[in-house]
Structure formats: structure tokens, C-alpha cells
Amino acid sequence: MPRSERANADIKNPLLRRDVLLGLTAAIAVPRASFANADEIINLNWEDLLPKGESPLPEQLRGLVQHEAAPLVTQQPQSSGLRSDWNGKIVRLPGYVVPLEFDGAAVTTFILVPFVGACVHVPPPPANQLVLVTTGEPYASKGLFEPVSVTGTFGTAAESTQLAEIGYSLSAEKIEPYP
Known part of the structure; x- marks a missing residue:
């Protein structure tokens, strides 16, 4: 399977979609978390x-x-x-x-x-x-x-x-x- 087709198939996988959403959520939370870093x-x-x-x-x-x-x-x-x-x-x-x-x-x-x-x-x-x-x-x-x-x-x-x-x-x- 070509790489682009494999990437599209991976995004359709609910587990991978969840990981992407968790990663985006973490990226949004990082600025707030960096406040704690003195x-x-x-x-x-x-x-x-x-x-x-x-x-x-x-x-x-x-x-x-x-x-x-x-x-x-x-x-x-x-x-x-x-x-x-x-x-x-x-x-x-x-x-x-x-x-x-x-x-x-x-x-x-x-x-x-x-x-x-x-x-x-x-x-x-x-x-x-x-x-x-x-x-x-x-x-x-x-x-x-x-x-x-x-x-x-x-x-x-x-x-x-x-x-x-x-x-x-x-x-x-x-x-x-x-x-």
C-alpha cells in the first residue's frame, strides 16, 4: 500500500484519531502548563x-x-x-x-x-x-x-x-x- 493511502487509512482508524485528538489537546494545554515552569x-x-x-x-x-x-x-x-x-x-x-x-x-x-x-x-x-x-x-x-x-x-x-x-x-x- 502506498504511503499516502496508508496515512489516510490510519486517520480513519478510531484509535489513531483519538491519539491525534489527545495530542492536539495536549498542545493546547502546554502554554498553561509552561506557567508552572519558573x-x-x-x-x-x-x-x-x-x-x-x-x-x-x-x-x-x-x-x-x-x-x-x-x-x-x-x-x-x-x-x-x-x-x-x-x-x-x-x-x-x-x-x-x-x-x-x-x-x-x-x-x-x-x-x-x-x-x-x-x-x-x-x-x-x-x-x-x-x-x-x-x-x-x-x-x-x-x-x-x-x-x-x-x-x-x-x-x-x-x-x-x-x-x-x-x-x-x-x-x-x-x-x-x-x-
Whole structure:
């Protein structure tokens, strides 16, 4: 029997068809399974989100903040640009929780900020220093500005909230307290 006829006959065999379907299912599941492989997780810090050569703390945020002045969101410094190096990659980034949306007492959407007080007590940092985190599994936060480490799929995203303009997004697969 010629090779092409044998291949067609093999596909018609229910056992082989099942093996092909199992292989395709496994191939679809591989990206999810690779999340568990710590070697593939990129550990980021806040400086990594800035264009090369930019200072992590803008000059406007280095002095005293006038809380009686204009709303904090209007005092947000302009972002000098975003980096797309990690779009679609699994990353881990530590920061502090500023809750936005809840499911009961647990947080489902929050802004991950690089320092305590950002967006609430002091003007928000530039958009390239803010990450909008969403999670399918609500996170039982211990309160405002809890230090956490978030692992998930990262990307650039222009988002606007009542607190700040946000430059990045992170679809969280894992949120854990940060030491």
C-alpha cells in the first residue's frame, strides 16, 4: 500500500484519531502548563518598565506634595513611553495593591503601584509605572497598599481610571504576599 493511502487509512482508524485528538489537546494545554515552569517566568522590577535611561521617580514626585491643591490625578506626570518587550510573556512583578473592583471582600481588579501612597496619598506616578491587574480568582487582600508579587500575562494597555492613567496590564494567574 502506498504511503499516502496508508496515512489516510490510519486517520480513519478510531484509535489513531483519538491519539491525534489527545495530542492536539495536549498542545493546547502546554502554554498553561509552561506557567508552572519558573524558568520561563520573567522577573521584572519597576525600572524595567521605563524607557532606557529614564529615572524611576519623576522630579514632580521627589518633593513635598500639596494635598490641598488640585486632585491628585491631575498632578500625574506625563509618561515618556512604554516598553513592549514583555507583551504576551509571563512575568512576575512586586508592588502595592490599590483596589478598584471587588467580589465580596476580595479584589478582582487593582492597580499595582511601585510605592506606598501612589494614587491615593500622593500624585500617581506616570502611566509607565502603573499596572492594571485583573484576576479571575478574586484575591483576599489584607488592605490598601498590601505588598504583593503578581505573576501572569503582561502587556501594554492604555487604561484610564478615576485615579490615574495606566500604561500596562497584567492578567494575574498568581498573587501572593510579598515579603
